Amino acid sequence: MIGHGFMGAAHSQGWRVAPRFFxxxxxxxxxxxxxxxAAGAEASARKWGWDESATDWREVIARDDIDVVDVVTPGDTHAEIAIAALEAGKHVLCEKPLANTVEEAERMAAAAAAAAERGIRSMVGFTYRRVPATTFARDLVAEGRLGEIRQVRAEYLQDWLMDAEAPLTWRMQKDRAGSGALGDIGAHAVDLTEYITGQRVTTVSGIIETLVEERPLLGEGSGLSGTATSERGKVTVDDIALFTGRLESGALASFEATRFRTGRKNALRIEISGSKGALAFDLERLNELEFYDATLPATGLGFQRILVTESDHPYMGPWWPTGHMLGYEHGFSHQVYDFVTAIDEGTQPRPSFEDGLHVQRVLEAVERSSASGSAWIATGD
Amino acid sequence: MIGHGFMGAAHSQGWRVAPRFFxxxxxxxxxxxxxxxAAGAEASARKWGWDESATDWREVIARDDIDVVDVVTPGDTHAEIAIAALEAGKHVLCEKPLANTVEEAERMAAAAAAAAERGIRSMVGFTYRRVPATTFARDLVAEGRLGEIRQVRAEYLQDWLMDAEAPLTWRMQKDRAGSGALGDIGAHAVDLTEYITGQRVTTVSGIIETLVEERPLLGEGSGLSGTATSERGKVTVDDIALFTGRLESGALASFEATRFRTGRKNALRIEISGSKGALAFDLERLNELEFYDATLPATGLGFQRILVTESDHPYMGPWWPTGHMLGYEHGFSHQVYDFVTAIDEGTQPRPSFEDGLHVQRVLEAVERSSASGSAWIATGD
Amino acid sequence: MIGHGFMGAAHSQGWRVAPRFFxxxxxxxxxxxxxxxAAGAEASARKWGWDESATDWREVIARDDIDVVDVVTPGDTHAEIAIAALEAGKHVLCEKPLANTVEEAERMAAAAAAAAERGIRSMVGFTYRRVPATTFARDLVAEGRLGEIRQVRAEYLQDWLMDAEAPLTWRMQKDRAGSGALGDIGAHAVDLTEYITGQRVTTVSGIIETLVEERPLLGEGSGLSGTATSERGKVTVDDIALFTGRLESGALASFEATRFRTGRKNALRIEISGSKGALAFDLERLNELEFYDATLPATGLGFQRILVTESDHPYMGPWWPTGHMLGYEHGFSHQVYDFVTAIDEGTQPRPSFEDGLHVQRVLEAVERSSASGSAWIATGD
Amino acid sequence: MIGHGFMGAAHSQGWRVAPRFFxxxxxxxxxxxxxxxAAGAEASARKWGWDESATDWREVIARDDIDVVDVVTPGDTHAEIAIAALEAGKHVLCEKPLANTVEEAERMAAAAAAAAERGIRSMVGFTYRRVPATTFARDLVAEGRLGEIRQVRAEYLQDWLMDAEAPLTWRMQKDRAGSGALGDIGAHAVDLTEYITGQRVTTVSGIIETLVEERPLLGEGSGLSGTATSERGKVTVDDIALFTGRLESGALASFEATRFRTGRKNALRIEISGSKGALAFDLERLNELEFYDATLPATGLGFQRILVTESDHPYMGPWWPTGHMLGYEHGFSHQVYDFVTAIDEGTQPRPSFEDGLHVQRVLEAVERSSASGSAWIATGD
Incomplete structure (x- = not known):
């Protein structure tokens, strides 16, 4: 595993726990x-249960006893590491967003395609696909329970930057993070929409905006923690992204990604409206899926709060009895399960680097649309 | 109409509005x-649109041009007025609880039965039966959508007495109100249970309790308004009633009526659990009914939030389009509609005085149970 | 009152009930x-309690014993009637949207301004301003409880056209209705945003779209009821409107108005995010307001479900005790109360025709933006 | 660890994960x-990551290299194993309920007290105390945010036995499980009440009942899985327990534990009403706590949905950023953390065996009350 921030902890928990249940x-x-x-890596390795630590990822990738590389660094290093790993014949799991630019993502997808020819697997870490409720939502759409999809609303709402004095971290720097709310959380909203509907976003119109343009610099670098100093640095990414897209079928989807929706902590929400039914999901209540069956008689219509904790729900079998909740990190175990299974079976795991590239194209199209007065921009598929 | 407190305003609205929609x-x-x-009655009459006012109900009952008497006084006067009105050949609508004691209620039921022989109708005002969602709930049970009823939970939660300095009104005096939370709101919980399940409570065990035993007396009598004085009077009714009952089928029902559930303003809630489904209702969201269909496949189970605003839902046809909400007082229009229709058709409107008597028996059995260490007491049916 | 459709019933209830409580x-x-x-008008007049009926609004406007004209016809006749009434010296209450075009609305606003000089009052019927929860929301913003407004999300979601065979009524014809979801319900979302924030929308970018382009014609005209025939007519208005706007302060607001959000019956929702707090309202739960106080300590943060039924909440004093719900039509009583009070006091009631004109400008700007590839269009203020 | 059923999996996850975060x-x-x-134990050990497996707990307890014994067997074996382990000088963590009878629990508590003199620690596994929201609830009560406690409602609702053909397992056999819903889930409701309020239940009145008296026997013993046969066995425990208790302060608490509340999967709920505020918790939404602050102005009152995911909330620091949810099994990591910390610090961890004994007394008092017509029975403290 390359990297050991927040995502490092989550991925480690996935690798540790998945074999104990699945x-x-x-x-x-x-x-x-x-x-x-070196010291930080060693401490994290010990804490999270890795056999050893190292400081040079190239050396590690070159080792024969390594089969899988898990990339959890910031986006600016994804392309270099993942491509090198693939070329070294390692299966690669790469955190989202796949890259910071479409150009990088294209090179990664090409490397993945080439590697796949040699039986090497790659996958991008949109773990919110692996919440049982979202996977179940995808199944319901695939079974036709929603009929023809008419509209989608997808939003990812947070408020952790509403304090104008919150310090500047790498997530607010374009060269490290690629973009702000757009790439960090908007990417999830786009991926989840494409995953559940089974349709890609083909064209977008929107706006991105930075509300707080300068923030206090951190004393000791650009980590997630550290004390703010009196110096200020420029925020070079967006705080808010509002955009509308069209799906392949022509249906309209509206998106919002923001770090300024006061009181919303981690509200990745999606509602899909179809000719026969509708679905609503909110990550703040991740064990629930709301389903509306429009084929019932008029007096019996209503959104149904399904507790997605039955043993027959996706991924739920090996966990707890009905009504016992999963948390945030369970998706990382599901990710490990799917990835390892695909490696063993020699199949292409999803979301593929190609899927990740597509999300990147959507993000870039939003940025271009915003720069050109919200003009509609094709995502190039 | 005899009486002009809070219920007078609500009944007046029912009489005024029902003919405009139904x-x-x-x-x-x-x-x-x-x-x-005299002055108060005259002011209320003018305000609420009654043609005239009077101070002597006996004179009014004797008038030939009066066909219907609507009794909205405190419970201690119900028996005398209603019996006199029935004997004078007037149809009678009487607010709940029917009376303050079983003895009074028995006399009223007897008078109602005798009057019915002469074509005179009588009804008791449990208006929460006439919220579209509760009537619809009754229909679902009657259609067998819940299967065999296994358990009932009914509670009516308020908090308006949580302030120990809230003044003493007639609702806290046993000679006027009969009982406290038990008769005022617990009566609704019992009636709603019996109405929706179609079963009577046959035996009970429980406890009633007064949390604040003395409260400030009001300066100008015992009305609902007025300024508290420094003198204190004794609260002679219960603040809380907790009891368990059995329905005719043997199923257990647990009840709570309280004026001390902090933050709950008017939460009349009922949940009915059956072998094929379940229902949940909360008066604080009176346009909604939650329904759980246990016959669906395991992955598709969940409480469904039905907005009971379709034109095919009970009472909804003449009101607004789908999704437009009703409020508290609409039940009073529905009550007028049902009562007037029954008078015209010569049928017995429900809840009858007999129904009201039964609720009174349940309340009295709870008081007796409480007085004898929560022993189980039959309701005498 | 000119007109007697759905709005006629609602306005009649307002005129009837307001004096009984306020x-x-x-x-x-x-x-x-x-x-x-003539027959229809007579039947409605009798049903709703109007003293007489008439067929020629010009004659009625000319009568000396008429002081107030209430216009509840479709939008295409508003300008003619309202201007004539104002010129005849009558106070005018006009249903929303004020008119079908900006040009008409401008003439109406001019007529209103001229009439105001002569003491004649006019008001437009955005009744959702008069739900106690929305008025209370406005108060909270005005008191600074939200701090600086950062973002607004306003949506009005319905699903009554999701059936492609739902018949063509006047609400789907541009010449009668002006626009579709945009003007019918989007207008409410815009007005409510401007009302609660106290800021106008200055520029917009968006898209409107018709999902079902042909629908069955009704046999007997274009009323709301009637049987669909086998002939089909063209839908000339939008089914969906998605747009983003800027408020005067520069804050972004995103809007959605749609008749295709499966399972959403009448969900006018608004969420306002500020530097000190946030507010959320949903018309499907109209007695509730969610408030988030961001100034509390971190462990105590959370949206608070306020039951807006206290006697100190706006408009609530004359109604029922705490915890007793209001319904859809209570707003019409509040409207009558405010309008009559303004007439008596000689003050300008809000929303004024000027306010209505502004909403019309926003709607037109959305249509123009949609026609020009979602380009940003100023609303002309 | 002795035992390897459902609780074995949960405890294993606790031991495995706690050191990685805390x-x-x-x-x-x-x-x-x-x-x-032997085979089953070996398979579970390998699956869950235990170094070895064994079949004779006495041998294991005798080993010098064992410091801690974790007892996760059915209740009928708790006393023998735990007492032996304590006498052997091992720290003991014992699943709830502490025992099947008061007599056993008394012996265990005595053994724990004797062991404590020698520095040996013991704790009983009421893990729902260790959900951040319940611990936070306890803190709020302790800080006086609720004022004087007026009423408690605690319920644990499940529906997994609503199918009358669900097979007979050890949980439905009195000799193995001690009691049914009462001891399995009612025990949690009692413990949580005592934990959050800081008060013990001193006397109870109630009823327990078995709804389905015979169920299909399982082919291969009494495990949780296995196929039902055509033979039937007697259910010797309760399906439902309804009881009322008094807390030390005199406040009334009403309890319900049931496996027949259709549609409720794992709804451990508690609501505490005090003179200054109220709290509500539901295990089906375990990351949320509802708090009502009655000291706010009347117009600003309402239950606040606190997402208990801030780093300053109990146990949350080492987990994920704000808004990232915990699941069911996180409580087992918190339990390990607290237990290991107490062992290291030489303090008495809670809930102690004494606490567990008290809960057992309450359960037994409920059974005795039920057997004597719901008479009030003191819990003997």
């Missing part, structure tokens, strides 16, 4: 954790 | 409002 | 109901 | 898993 066809070993800072 | 077979005229205080 | 400085008399069809 | 003062090693069936 019947994996292969037994993953948590071999090496790589970080630039 | 096709009534007879045209009610708002003739005389009766109150002990 | 202390009006003047006593309204329900004099004449005007409709093109 | 800074434990001691490093737990997952040494031996004990089960009666």
């Amino acid at each position: 019947d994996l066809p292969l037994e993953p070993e948590m071999a090496v954790l790589v970080g630039r800072n | 096709d009534l077979p007879l045209e009610p005229e708002m003739a005389v409002l009766v109150g002990r205080n | 202390d009006l400085p003047l006593e309204p008399e329900m004099a004449v109901l005007v409709g093109r069809n | 800074d434990l003062p001691l490093e737990p090693e997952m040494a031996v898993l004990v089960g009666r069936n």
